[in-house]
Amino acid sequence: MSKPIDPKLYSVLERVVSAEGLELVHCEFSGSGKYTALKIYIDKPDGVTHGDCSYISNQLGTILDIEDLIPHQYLLEVSSPGVDRGLYKKNDYVRFTGQNIKLKTQQSINGRKVFRGRLEGLEEENIKIVDGKETWLIPFESISSANIVIDLDELFRRAKTPLS
Structure with missing residues (x-):
């Protein structure tokens, strides 16, 4: 079950992703306790690469650690939305x-x-x-x-x- 994302956190995620010319498709917390994951789905018109995901993961990891917007342990997952992409907007x-x-x-x-x-x-x-x-x-x-x-x-x- 996914948990809602704080608007301030969403704003940071969107700013970092869009600064790299990518689209923030969706983000959510899933799991609980020490198994909580922050899942970020990114895309661009010609599709994202493993390198795009890795770069955004590193950028977000650093910024989220500095800004301390998540008060608990979490695992950061950055990926493409996949072929069965969700429709959110x-x-x-x-x-x-x-x-x-x-x-x-x-x-x-x-x-x-x-x-x-x-x-x-x-x-x-x-x-x-x-x-x-x-x-x-x-x-x-x-x-x-x-x-x-x-x-x-x-x-x-x-x-x-x-x-x-």
């Missing part, structure tokens, strides 16, 4: 329009809490998903989690298709 739903996603809501909408389909973007405060023949408008504020769903079969088919 409204802009994510615009940026990844056309992708297949899985979305969970806090409350039932027409008897459902889990939606899978093609992301059609953001309409005012609603996320638009097409699931087969149905179109769903999900209020942004009702989303508990959402992530991109990769169709591995489709990726393998594309990889086997010769380039012309």
